[in-house]
Amino acid sequence: MNSLPPQYSLQQKTFLVLLTMVTIGFGWILLPYFGAVFWGVVLAILFNSLYNRLLRATKGKPTVAALLTLLTIVVIVILPVSLIGASLVQQAVGVYDMVASGHMDFGLYFRQILGALPQWVVNLLDRFDLTSLAALQQKMSAMASQASQVAARQAINIGRNTMNFLVGLTIMLYLLFFLLRDGQMLSARIKNAVPLSRRYKTRLFNNFTTVIRATVKGNVLVAIAQGALGGLAFWFLGVQAPLLWAVVMAFLSLLPAVGAALVWAPVAIYFLVTGSTWQGIALILWGTLVIGLVDNFLRPVLVGKDTKLPDYMVLLSTIGGMALFGLNGFVIGPVIAALFVASWDLFVSAEEFHPD
Incomplete structure (x- = not known):
């Protein structure tokens, strides 16, 4: 006759509660830099095959292979994204300045569009209470202008928050090095821990x-x-x-x-x-x-x-x-x-x- 599986003892239940609490606490600590940790894991998975090739080329030197892989990631991923981001901020600021100074007039654009609409479209807008066209134009112009300004402000904020970006980037690259070098060991330990x-x-x-x-x-x-x-x-x-x-x-x-x-x-x-x-x-x-x-x-x-x-x-x-x-x-x-x-x-x- 098969006996029932033993119930968890009080000690085991207490340890499971403790394990859950410290895991949640550790996740809470990492939460402010979730993006850096997440993309460190993603890049480690993406470039694992490159790391393995470099590991064979360096005759089994994991630290050297991880550093070479990290350098490759910086050159082909980090630097191009940073250069594009800098140019994006510059163009976004230029658009924001043109909107603020009136050189880019969304009201004019919408007046041109509304003026080119056929009469049956205007009548249809009237039927659905989407006119007066002037009020609709004003609302749409305001929405477009506001959206442009919000996008420009977000780009400006990215430029102003350079320190936070650099801290996150440093954390990601630091973590990425160890994930590349010790990734197989960490993956094996996680697999063994999953019940x-x-x-x-x-x-x-x-x-x-x-x-x-x-x-x-x-x-x-x-x-x-x-x-x-x-x-x-x-x-x-x-x-x-x-x-x-x-x-x-x-x-x-x-x-x-x-x-x-x-x-x-x-x-x-x-x-x-x-x-x-x-x-x-x-x-x-x-x-x-x-x-x-x-x-x-x-x-x-x-x-x-x-x-x-x-x-x-x-x-x-x-x-x-x-x-x-x-x-x-x-x-x-x-x-x-x-x-x-x-x-x-x-x-x-x-x-x-x-x-x-």
């Missing part, structure tokens, strides 16, 4: 690392491609601050299906209704046939194929993740979605949960 069978742990950990690699590499490559193509089009058509709009399009392209069109489509409509017909048509063709196809073809190949998630789940998890976690959410959201799918697949296929 699941080896089959479960292997499946879930593999899903975790695969989704992070696919999501970051895929989304970042798509964002860079769409932002660069959109910024190039804006520069060619003479749109002010093309780098600023390129970065905005790159950021929005993290959202599957919609993305960069939220920027280039209104600009194309503005060109059309204000008489710049060829510019509007050219931007629509470029946005649809070039920028749009980058998203339609690259994202499923780079993201959905490796994560084994359907497109709609990638979209919903990305939007939801970014709503909850900000920019970090474009990675966290799909990771949680992939673990959700993997966990339910394990549950459905596990005999211990379905003995019949």
Whole structure:
């Protein structure tokens, strides 16, 4: 006759409570620099293969391999992002100054658009109480101006908070070095600590690392491609601050299906209704046939194929993740979605949960 499993003793229960409390406390301590820790882990996963190649090239010297990998990350990731960020701040400040001085008049832009609308559109706006057109124009102009000023102020704040940025960057690079050098040992200890069978742990950990690699590499490559193509089009058509709009399009392209069109489509409509017909048509063709196809073809190949998630789940998890976690959410959201799918697949296929 099999005996029942022994209940936890008071000592064991007390230790589990203590373990939970100190874990929550440690997480609370790290919370102010969650972004630095998170991206340190992400970069360690992304560049682990490079570290392993350098480890073999240096004949098994982990410290040297980790330092060389860290130097590579600084050169190909940190420096380009910093240079683009500095240029972005400069252009955002320029846009803010033009709005404040009246050289960039959103009211004028909207008057031009409203003046070019056909009469049936004006009548439709009247029917839905969206007129007087003057009041609508004033509200939309104020919203656009306010949005531009908020974006510029955020860019200015990034420049003013340089110390916080440098502290976070230092923490990330410092942590990244140890994650590269000691990553396999730390991963093994975490796997051993998780109270699941080896089959479960292997499946879930593999899903975790695969989704992070696919999501970051895929989304970042798509964002860079769409932002660069959109910024190039804006520069060619003479749109002010093309780098600023390129970065905005790159950021929005993290959202599957919609993305960069939220920027280039209104600009194309503005060109059309204000008489710049060829510019509007050219931007629509470029946005649809070039920028749009980058998203339609690259994202499923780079993201959905490796994560084994359907497109709609990638979209919903990305939007939801970014709503909850900000920019970090474009990675966290799909990771949680992939673990959700993997966990339910394990549950459905596990005999211990379905003995019949």
